Amino acid sequence: MALLEINNLSRSFGGLKAVNDISFSVRSDSIKAVIGPNGAGKTTLFNLISGNLPADTGSVVFKGLPIHGLQPYQIAAHGISRTFQNIKLFPGMTALENVMIGRHVKTRAGFTAGMLHLPFSRREEKEIKEKSLELLELLDINQFAHIEASSLAFGQQRAVEFARALALEPDLLLLDEPAAGLNIYETAEIARLISKIQKRGITVLLVEHDMSLVMDISDEIVVLCFGEKIADDLPAKIQQNPQVIQIYLGDDDA
Numbered sequence: 001m002a003l004l005e006i007n008n009l010s011r012s013f014g015g016l017k018a019v020n021d022i023s024f025s026v027r028s029d030s031i032k033a034v035i036g037p038n039g040a041g042k043t044t045l046f047n048l049i050s051g052n053l054p055a056d057t058g059s060v061v062f063k064g065l066p067i068h069g070l071q072p073y074q075i076a077a078h079g080i081s082r083t084f085q086n087i088k089l090f091p092g093m094t095a096l097e098n099v100m101i102g103r104h105v106k107t108r109a110g111f112t113a114g115m116l117h118l119p120f121s122r123r124e125e126k127e128i129k130e131k132s133l134e135l136l137e138l139l140d141i142n143q144f145a146h147i148e149a150s151s152l153a154f155g156q157q158r159a160v161e162f163a164r165a166l167a168l169e170p171d172l173l174l175l176d177e178p179a180a181g182l183n184i185y186e187t188a189e190i191a192r193l194i195s196k197i198q199k200r201g202i203t204v205l206l207v208e209h210d211m212s213l214v215m216d217i218s219d220e221i222v223v224l225c226f227g228e229k230i231a232d233d234l235p236a237k238i239q240q241n242p243q244v245i246q247i248y249l250g251d252d253d254a
């Protein structure tokens with residue numbers, strides 16, 4: 001059984017079909033990429049999966065359970081965690097504190113309790129801090145634990161975001177354009193970290209424009225164009241798909 005199954009998912013904005021009858025599945029322990037030109041519906045698709053937007057029709061089934069219609073914190077509690085297209089760290093906090101926030105939410109098993117700032121016992125705080133430091137170490141950024149997140153390089157901020165998302169102990173991690181704004185060295189590091197995360201048994205679904213990153217690390221690739229799925233295949237097959245080539249090379253004659 002697939003870890004995630006998306007069935008005939010649709011979402012319109014006014015007359016625009018941003019996500020139009022999309023179906024695909026994501027195998028456990030795999031890395032799947034969603035690619036497509038700007039405006040293809042990739043972020044909307046992520047918002048539908050994470051519950052940040054309700055779908056008009058269709059279903060999202062995670063670990064055999066329908067999750068569409070649930071609130072984002074409920075979906076997170078089922079084991080889906082995400083990062084956003086624009087880095088969303090708390091700028092006045094250290095790298096460690098940013099990760100601890102993610103863990104606080106997990107510990108109290110609901111965003112509401114986390115938001116209410118209920119006091120945590122010393123034992124809980126210690127557990128949260130230890131776990132957060134472990135994640136910074138996993139992502140090779142433990143040396144920045146006590147540095148303000150906003151003063152880190154972009155690549156390091158991405159890694160902090162990954163750590164914060166992992167603090168929820170997800171089974172599925174959604175990454176929206178993790179390499180956006182990064183230089184080639186930072187992109188290579190992010191690719192290495194994504195593979196490392198997958199090897200820990202976490203399934204990854206990512207939206208990404210950087211083709212070499214996508215081709216290097218993905219097991220399967222879904223291609224969206226104007227809200228429609230036009231391909232869903234192995235990277236080598238996607239590279240040879242005439243429709244995909246046409247979209248990416250902008251061949252007007254075809």
Ligand SMILES: Nc1ncnc2c1ncn2[C@@H]1O[C@H](COP(=O)(O)OP(=O)(O)O)[C@@H](O)[C@H]1O
Nearest residue numbers: 013016018036037038039040041042043044045
């Ligand atoms: N909240 C919204 N309201 C209106 N239109 C939106 C909204 N979000 C996305 N869209 C539109 O839906 C289409 C798909 O957007 P998006 O999912 O962000 O694409 P991608 O991430 O592939 O670039 C675009 O045409 C975009 O302008």
Ligand SMILES: [Mg+2]
Nearest residue numbers: 042043044085
């Ligand atoms: Mg997007």
